[in-house]
Amino acid sequence: MRPEVTPKIDVRGVSKTFHTRGGPVPVLDDLSFSLADGEFVAIVGPSGCGKSTLLSVLAGFERADAGEVRVDGEPVREPRREAIFIFQQPSLFPWLDLAANVTFGLDGEPAEARRRLVAHYIALMGLEGFEHAFPRQLSGGMQQRAELARALIVKPAILYLDEPFGALDALTRLRMRTELSRILADERHTVLLVTHDVEEALQLADRVLVLTPRPARIQHVIEVKLPRPRTLSNPELVAMKAALLRELGVTP
Amino acid sequence: MSLASVRWLTALAPVVLLLGVWHAAVVLSGSLIFPTPVQVAAGLVDLARQGLLLKHVVASLFRVTVGYLLAVALSVPIGMLMGWFAGAHALLNPLVQGLRPISPIAWIPLAILWFGVGDLSPIFLIFLSSFFPMVVGTAAGVMTIDGKYLRAARNFGFSGLRLFRSVVLPAALPQIVTGMRIGLGVAWLVVVAAEMIAVSSGLGYLIIDSRNAGNRYDLVVAGMLVIGVVGFGLDTLMRRLERLDEVRWRYET
Numbered sequence: 007m008r009p010e011v012t013p014k015i016d017v018r019g020v021s022k023t024f025h026t027r028g029g030p031v032p033v034l035d036d037l038s039f040s041l042a043d044g045e046f047v048a049i050v051g052p053s054g055c056g057k058s059t060l061l062s063v064l065a066g067f068e069r070a071d072a073g074e075v076r077v078d079g080e081p082v083r084e085p086r087r088e089a090i091f092i093f094q095q096p097s098l099f100p101w102l103d104l105a106a107n108v109t110f111g112l113d114g115e116p117a118e119a120r121r122r123l124v125a126h127y128i129a130l131m132g133l134e135g136f137e138h139a140f141p142r143q144l145s146g147g148m149q150q151r152a153e154l155a156r157a158l159i160v161k162p163a164i165l166y167l168d169e170p171f172g173a174l175d176a177l178t179r180l181r182m183r184t185e186l187s188r189i190l191a192d193e194r195h196t197v198l199l200v201t202h203d204v205e206e207a208l209q210l211a212d213r214v215l216v217l218t219p220r221p222a223r224i225q226h227v228i229e230v231k232l233p234r235p236r237t238l239s240n241p242e243l244v245a246m247k248a249a250l251l252r253e254l255g256v257t258p
Numbered sequence: 259m260s261l262a263s264v265r266w267l268t269a270l271a272p273v274v275l276l277l278g279v280w281h282a283a284v285v286l287s288g289s290l291i292f293p294t295p296v297q298v299a300a301g302l303v304d305l306a307r308q309g310l311l312l313k314h315v316v317a318s319l320f321r322v323t324v325g326y327l328l329a330v331a332l333s334v335p336i337g338m339l340m341g342w343f344a345g346a347h348a349l350l351n352p353l354v355q356g357l358r359p360i361s362p363i364a365w366i367p368l369a370i371l372w373f374g375v376g377d378l379s380p381i382f383l384i385f386l387s388s389f390f391p392m393v394v395g396t397a398a399g400v401m402t403i404d405g406k407y408l409r410a411a412r413n414f415g416f417s418g419l420r421l422f423r424s425v426v427l428p429a430a431l432p433q434i435v436t437g438m439r440i441g442l443g444v445a446w447l448v449v450v451a452a453e454m455i456a457v458s459s460g461l462g463y464l465i466i467d468s469r470n471a472g473n474r475y476d477l478v479v480a481g482m483l484v485i486g487v488v489g490f491g492l493d494t495l496m497r498r499l500e501r502l503d504e505v506r507w508r509y510e511t
Binding site (some may be wrong): 086113 | 406413429
């Protein structure tokens with residue numbers, strides 16, 4: 007038998023309750039799961055089920071009431087640059103131009119290396135020619151690509167994506183998905199994606215966790231063993247989508 | 259006609275109308291003491307020829323510059339501390355909010371008591387008048403920073419002074435600049451009042467002295483016009499600042 011390897015991300019018994027004026031609202035209920043190094047896991051669930059809170063806890067922005075999150079065996083206590091969080095709303099710094107935004111997280115690299123890196127990631131995201139544009143001058147899709155570039159340039163081992171393409175129009179969303187899978191094929195990241203888009207989850211992930219309505223528990227796990235790149239018309243994917251929607255109670 | 263010339267004409271029309279009404283009112287009422295626009299213009303030329311105009315403008319600008327820069331130097335750091343640290347806010351905000359509504363004019367007797375007649379009194383009053391709007395503006399600027407920027411920066415490992423310099427200051431800068439513009443406007447209002455009492459130079463002194471020494475109302479109105487023009491110039495300068503790329507992002511989407 008193979009010796010047990012330490013998972014990249016290990017979530018053990020995480021619970022969290024919000025205390026509101028109307029009384030305590032349990033959001034996460036004893037959640038446990040883990041991600042292997044380089045694995046892409048998607049989390050889907052009804053809106054308001056606590057998906058975003060879960061991701062926030064994993065990334066160290068919020069504390070769990072019980073349980074713990076370990077990355078490489080170390081408990082997570084605060085956000086770190088090894089695990090970059092990308093949110094639905096682009097958070098590019100509006101006072102910096104695109105190039106300065108992309109290099110924001112670099113720390114101590116020599117000027118020559120910086121130039122090379124920023125050129126590489128701006129090209130990777132198809133943003134050449136916009137180096138000196140300010141975020142307000144970029145479209146929503148371009149801003150989200152710049153946001154990805156700003157994250158990828160620091161070579162994070164983990165990406166936490168919270169509905170990253172949720173604010174984009176349908177066509178841009180499809181294009182961004184394709185680009186994300188292309189980039190992830192080149193660079194190895196462990197990715198945890200929160201989405202309400204079942205198709206997005208099935209197209210990108212190795213595994214899909216289906217959460218229950220609040221308080222979130224894992225209702226179902228789906229392994230997606232289809233080769234990449236995956237087309238949405240793939241009959242197996244279509245069948246999985248139907249099953250997943252049934253699981254979520256959307257279709258009978 | 260070009261768009262620019264239309265704009266100029268639109269802006270000038272009410273001014274010309276006002277000058278016309280003013281002139282007619284003086285002539286029709288037969289007033290011997292209130293000047294016509296032409297007499298005011300002659301008064302202005304007179305002042306300029308004697309070198310008094312420049313002397314008074316420079317005196318006023320000097321006091322405003324010193325008092326205002328002192329206020330900027332103190333109010334921006336204090337405002338940032340108040341905006342960032344809840345404890346500093348709890349400690350200082352009641353004091354600031356309590357002192358802020360006291361008109362700088364009300365401080366004049368104390369200013370004279372403490373600093374005597376001379377440049378220091380008006381400088382102190384200008385400092386007071388611009389300090390409060392800038393403290394409040396800066397604190398509000400820091401407190402209303404969108405959390406997503408702080409979150410992103412923390413994710414990249416920024417904290418402490420580095421977070422402050424790279425995110426807090428630039429994110430609050432637009433509101434700091436707006437506070438600075440309001441502060442300068444108030445400072446210019448107050449310098450005139452302060453100069454009417456505590457000193458013997460500056461535009462405020464020019465006005466009160468012209469009235470007291472022989473009812474020269476042509477010079478009184480000339481002084482008022484100069485105050486308006488200089489104030490307008492100062493505000494235009496500050497508006498330029500608001501158009502910098504570091505600042506204007508806040509006002510455009």
